[in-house]
Amino acid sequence: MINSTFKPWIYWYASPDIKPNTFGVKGGQLSFLNKSQIKEIDSGAKEILKRTGVKIPNRAILERLDNLGSKVDYKEEKAWIHSALVDEALDKTPKTFNFAGRDPKDYIKLDNERVYFVHGIGPYLVAPDGSMRQPSLRDMQDAYRVVSACENIDVAGIPVGGTQSTPQEYMDFPVTVRRLKKYTMMLDMMEKPVDTTKQFMVDREDETGSARQGSLDQIEMEIAVRGGIDELRKFPMSLGFNEAVSPLMYLPRNLDKLIAYTEHGLTMIIGSVPMTNATGPATLAGTIVLWLAETLAGLVIGYVMGKPEYRSPALWMCFTGLFDQKAAHGHIMGSPEGFMVQAACGEIAHYYGFPFRGCTGSPSKALDPQAGYDTAICLMVSAMAGINYNVSVGTVGPGEMGVSLEKMVLDNDLTGYIKRIMNGIEVTEETLAVDVIDKVGIGGSYLMNAHTRKWFRKEQYFPSLFDRRKYEDWKRRGGKDAVMRAQERVEEILRDYWPEPLDADIKKRIDDHVKSVAKRESKR
Amino acid sequence: MKKEEIIQELHEVVLEGRLDESAALAEKSIELGYDPLDTLQGITSALRIVGEQFNEGSIFLTELMYCGETAKDAMNVLTEEVKRQQKEVPYSGRVIIGSVEGDIHDIGKSLVIAMLSAESFEVFDLGIDIPDDVFVEKVRELKPDVLGMSALVTTTMLKFRDVIVALEEAGLRNKVKVIIGGALVDMNIAETSGADTFGSDAIDAVEKVKALLELG
Numbered sequence: 001m002i003n004s005t006f007k008p009w010i011y012w013y014a015s016p017d018i019k020p021n022t023f024g025v026k027g028g029q030l031s032f033l034n035k036s037q038i039k040e041i042d043s044g045a046k047e048i049l050k051r052t053g054v055k056i057p058n059r060a061i062l063e064r065l066d067n068l069g070s071k072v073d074y075k076e077e078k079a080w081i082h083s084a085l086v087d088e089a090l091d092k093t094p095k096t097f098n099f100a101g102r103d104p105k106d107y108i109k110l111d112n113e114r115v116y117f118v119h120g121i122g123p124y125l126v127a128p129d130g131s132m133r134q135p136s137l138r139d140m141q142d143a144y145r146v147v148s149a150c151e152n153i154d155v156a157g158i159p160v161g162g163t164q165s166t167p168q169e170y171m172d173f174p175v176t177v178r179r180l181k182k183y184t185m186m187l188d189m190m191e192k193p194v195d196t197t198k199q200f201m202v203d204r205e206d207e208t209g210s211a212r213q214g215s216l217d218q219i220e221m222e223i224a225v226r227g228g229i230d231e232l233r234k235f236p237m238s239l240g241f242n243e244a245v246s247p248l249m250y251l252p253r254n255l256d257k258l259i260a261y262t263e264h265g266l267t268m269i270i271g272s273v274p275m276t277n278a279t280g281p282a283t284l285a286g287t288i289v290l291w292l293a294e295t296l297a298g299l300v301i302g303y304v305m306g307k308p309e310y311r312s313p314a315l316w317m318c319f320t321g322l323f324d325q326k327a328a329h330g331h332i333m334g335s336p337e338g339f340m341v342q343a344a345c346g347e348i349a350h351y352y353g354f355p356f357r358g359c360t361g362s363p364s365k366a367l368d369p370q371a372g373y374d375t376a377i378c379l380m381v382s383a384m385a386g387i388n389y390n391v392s393v394g395t396v397g398p399g400e401m402g403v404s405l406e407k408m409v410l411d412n413d414l415t416g417y418i419k420r421i422m423n424g425i426e427v428t429e430e431t432l433a434v435d436v437i438d439k440v441g442i443g444g445s446y447l448m449n450a451h452t453r454k455w456f457r458k459e460q461y462f463p464s465l466f467d468r469r470k471y472e473d474w475k476r477r478g479g480k481d482a483v484m485r486a487q488e489r490v491e492e493i494l495r496d497y498w499p500e501p502l503d504a505d506i507k508k509r510i511d512d513h514v515k516s517v518a519k520r521e522s523k524r
Numbered sequence: 525m526k527k528e529e530i531i532q533e534l535h536e537v538v539l540e541g542r543l544d545e546s547a548a549l550a551e552k553s554i555e556l557g558y559d560p561l562d563t564l565q566g567i568t569s570a571l572r573i574v575g576e577q578f579n580e581g582s583i584f585l586t587e588l589m590y591c592g593e594t595a596k597d598a599m600n601v602l603t604e605e606v607k608r609q610q611k612e613v614p615y616s617g618r619v620i621i622g623s624v625e626g627d628i629h630d631i632g633k634s635l636v637i638a639m640l641s642a643e644s645f646e647v648f649d650l651g652i653d654i655p656d657d658v659f660v661e662k663v664r665e666l667k668p669d670v671l672g673m674s675a676l677v678t679t680t681m682l683k684f685r686d687v688i689v690a691l692e693e694a695g696l697r698n699k700v701k702v703i704i705g706g707a708l709v710d711m712n713i714a715e716t717s718g719a720d721t722f723g724s725d726a727i728d729a730v731e732k733v734k735a736l737l738e739l740g
Binding site: 443445447448449452453456457462464470471472473476 | 710
């Protein structure tokens, strides 16, 4: 019962017998659309692609589509994609992939069933009262230490930061070098897979045309970590993010990035974030049709720009984007409509066989009940709808304003609840316990019982911060509310825990790569 | 087996709650002629650790109970031997405990007994549904340091007062400390019924008993 492998810093670890599930939990119990509705949405989206077309500001892609029989307008940078090509891309694009951090042994497997939780991004570090600040390098490291200690979080996002939050310490480097330095720090701090998606997306400096070079620099670095492109393809470390801008536009920098990934046969993320009411129709079904048209266009682009010998798998995505008519702004991460839209988008992705990436969050600015409710409902609905890759756990504020370390540790308990629910009720002869019930008999107790001793840790999830103590016991322990306990937990982690550093050989290979990029940049 | 080895082994058996092994180990230590008072130390040191682990949340109630029972089995063997050698058993104190008349709940009471035993108290369990006069007789007969009474439901909680009044009438109230417990019991109930204190749970009950007896 007392597990000798127990790490002291995770003494609150739910059950030493149950390691964090690297193979996710199975979702898909909840459904908003039936098959015939999905088919109607599918035909609506395909009609948009044929009738309205998509803006694709990239000559190479337009030429390829032209050659494959789609109508293109080079001057307007538009393409009208025909359904046969869409169907071919749907059929031939790989639908499962592995994803790992610095060590391929710690991979997760993405398919259209398994559900994972991914730590959030966000440029600011948000205190429980809603005050924000630009993070320092140390803040970012601290965020990673907290994420490391959250056993229910499967993947670490970029903690507190796109480029708005590049730590002061890295500001003197050229933008590409800055990113690689940040990535090095992440790999040094984190054993879990690291989601660097937003590393580029939020980067306004990519407008200058450095997106392709930046992606190639990152891929080179990952090859240095894995020791070869084949190994990297088997266990990708990052995902090429190509988001359409609704309605029906692609951006040059996103396309550059996508091509960098597909020509290496590395996994791509395709999708969009239409905001109901503003960049998408007011009706949820209409928003979904628009999203699907944009997503299928992204899939086709990735497909035609890839190599037949090693095709890039695709992770589909949609965010919970709502433009709120009352607040008069958009990208609301936390509305019932948004939760349903992304769950339905996930169902459609699954219908075609693809894994799906969704997002949680809350427009609440502070770490308050609303932040908790929004996150809890979103993640529960998402998990039950089988959304496979749930990002932005641990964030608060509209549009993923920032990361809260306190919310991170609370969300760890929340995701523990959800994983427990998703694992369901095991029914076997042993769990039915008829013999045990007979033996305990009438009026007995199951507390001191071998069956109880064997099963309770497996059956029950033990939250580390959610309080269930008796009033007197709670009072005796200081009578602290959840936020106070979360603050203490964060302090405790930051006092006691440092992750294993990156392997010295790998570190050297990375550093050499970063130096060579720095040298190249200095010559520009 | 050397004495240190057997003490260490017993310590680990208790830590891991290996219920079937502790009594045999205790018997073995006696066969080998080791002082049972020394062997007891290995058990009490393990129980201290187990208590801390439960308090910080790394082991849970069922496991704690197993550790307690494991310790109790060995302690019973060892205390018998201490008595046989006509030495004094180093109990922390004597407690009698029971559920009041009309109350048949005993899970909480069993926990308190396990916890008290683990802390080296000599505990007499009167059982459930105990009439007022039995409590009084037993206090007179056994002269405990502490009387513990348990009641789960509000109606049977009224019995606390009745027993305490009966103790007063028998002239025994000032000879014994009284602690009460049960899911709904709080300090207010303790005061109105005339008890010295209450235990909010098994761990708290042991702390309160220690405080009543001014033990560290």
